[in-house]
Amino acid sequence: xxxxxxxxxxxxxxxxxxxxxxxxxxxxxxxxxxxxxxxxxxxxxxxxxxxxxxxxxxxxxxxxxxxxxxxxxxxxxxxxxxxxxxxxxxxxxxxxxxxxxxxxxxxxxxxxxxxxxxxxxxxxxxxxxxxxxxxxxxxxxxxxxx
Amino acid sequence: xxxxxxxxxxxxxxxxxxxxxxxxxxxxxxxxxxxxxxxxxxxxxxxxxxxxxxxxxxxxxxxxxxxxxxxxxxxxxxxxxxxxxxxxxxxxxxxxxxxxxxxxxxxxxxxxxxxxxxxxxxxxxxxxxxxxxxxxxxxxxxxxxxxxxxxxxxxxxxxxxxxxxxxxxxxxxxxxxxxxxxxxxxxxxxxxxxxxxxxxxxxxxxxxxxxxxxxxxxxxxxxxxxxxxxxxxxxxxxxxxxxxxxxxxxxxxxxxxxxxxxxxxxxxxxxxxxxxxxxxxxxxxxx
Numbered sequence: 108x109x110x111x112x113x114x115x116x117x118x119x120x121x122x123x124x125x126x127x128x129x130x131x132x133x134x135x136x137x138x139x140x141x142x143x144x145x146x147x148x149x150x151x152x153x154x155x156x157x158x159x160x161x162x163x164x165x166x167x168x169x170x171x172x173x174x175x176x177x178x179x180x181x182x183x184x185x186x187x188x189x190x191x192x193x194x195x196x197x198x199x200x201x202x203x204x205x206x207x208x209x210x211x212x213x214x215x216x217x218x219x220x221x222x223x224x225x226x227x228x229x230x231x232x233x234x235x236x237x238x239x240x241x242x243x244x245x246x247x248x249x250x251x252x253x
Numbered sequence: 254x255x256x257x258x259x260x261x262x263x264x265x266x267x268x269x270x271x272x273x274x275x276x277x278x279x280x281x282x283x284x285x286x287x288x289x290x291x292x293x294x295x296x297x298x299x300x301x302x303x304x305x306x307x308x309x310x311x312x313x314x315x316x317x318x319x320x321x322x323x324x325x326x327x328x329x330x331x332x333x334x335x336x337x338x339x340x341x342x343x344x345x346x347x348x349x350x351x352x353x354x355x356x357x358x359x360x361x362x363x364x365x366x367x368x369x370x371x372x373x374x375x376x377x378x379x380x381x382x383x384x385x386x387x388x389x390x391x392x393x394x395x396x397x398x399x400x401x402x403x404x405x406x407x408x409x410x411x412x413x414x415x416x417x418x419x420x421x422x423x424x425x426x427x428x429x430x431x432x433x434x435x436x437x438x439x440x441x442x443x444x445x446x447x448x449x450x451x452x453x454x455x456x457x458x459x460x461x462x463x464x465x466x467x468x469x470x471x472x473x474x475x476x477x478x479x480x481x482x483x484x485x486x487x488x489x490x491x492x493x494x495x496x497x498x499x500x501x502x503x504x505x506x507x508x509x510x511x512x513x514x515x516x517x518x519x520x521x522x523x524x525x526x527x528x529x530x531x532x533x534x535x536x537x538x539x540x
Binding site: 129132133135137139162163179186187189192193225226227228229230232 | 283286289290291292296297308309310346347374375379446499500502528
């Protein structure tokens with residue numbers, strides 16, 4: 108069994124304590140409020156970094172730090188993409204700064220764990236695309252290390 | 254953008270401006286309804302007095318893949334404090350994509366007093382108009398709805414198959430990548446809920462968003478819409494047309510444009526759309 112990245116695990120434990128849908132919504136909005144667009148370089152808004160299926164125009168890129176951890180950057184072009192902002196803020200807070208071999212263990216059902224089972228298929232596809240992009244970037248760095 | 258009445262629409266009264274809405278916030282005969290693609294958006298702030306109608310929870314049957322029934326619609330209208338005489342004004346994100354979807358579902362129950370706020374949420378925000386997180390509570394009403402009538406504005410799988418056989422016009426309003434089937438096969442990403450990619454044979458690809466001005470989300474004037482649908486794609490007002498997308502939400506936007514803004518009389522929305530067609534054993538597909 109792969110280990111969920113520790114900070115992400117802590118956050119998921121917090122989510123599991125939420126008892127109502129409104130609590131979940133409020134919690135997610137508090138994360139979307141924390142979202143800070145990191146447009147370090149407009150040149151990173153490339154097709155390669157663009158998340159397919161996501162309707163909010165999300166871009167994901169990463170830079171490896173001297174200690175081999177990854178710093179992730181996110182751009183959300185749709186100002187009304189609150190769910191995308193919430194998810195990227197969560198990912199930034201919980202997996203940015205981890206090593207690739209830890210990041211690839213993000214659970215595949217993360218989106219449902221965070222947003223709940225009532226998420227529509229289209230929304231799930233878009234948000235899962237963000238998670239898959241993060242994992243794919245981490246896998247890319249793992250291959251380089253090998 | 255020009256005044257709505259100057260844009261040459263067949264039914265200009267179906268649209269209202271943001272200013273009109275701002276001037277009717279306390280009008281008891283109006284109910285403002287926000288419907289979004291992003292389920293969190295309403296809770297971050299909405300037009301004062303606006304109620305939230307969530308398409309997954311409020312407009313769909315929670316067991317079968319279908320819309321709510323008469324009882325469910327009556328319950329929804331009761332919750333939002335609407336009567337048959339209430340004018341419902343829809344608005345939302347994504348250039349009113351989900352607002353048009355909600356509008357279309359309301360037409361299945363014959364609620365004709367319905368309008369769309371031109372430009373939707375993005376225009377309201379760009380104009381710096383007030384948003385609130387206060388959720389209004391309305392006194393429940395007794396709303397009596399007719400049975401849902403799917404015949405006029407909704408198309409089903411077998412009807413689409415017949416439509417294809419007769420070579421009648423179909424409009425695929427998805428992106429060119431979805432239309433071609435290219436997007437379904439991208440590695441390491443979830444598929445689009447369909448086993449096969451491509452489009453229904455004979456369908457023309459007219460992405461839904463071509464009907465709106467990207468800068469403020471307002472609908473393009475009739476002259477530009479006619480150029481798009483009639484001149485460039487040969488869809489005529491008297492044609493029997495079926496529109497579809499992935500689950501029928503984007504195509505309800507195109508249905509709204511063709512029916513209400515250009516006055517087409519026989520347009521139906523195939524809400525089964527690609528998530529049904531792309532999984533249907535033996536269904537003809539073109540790439």
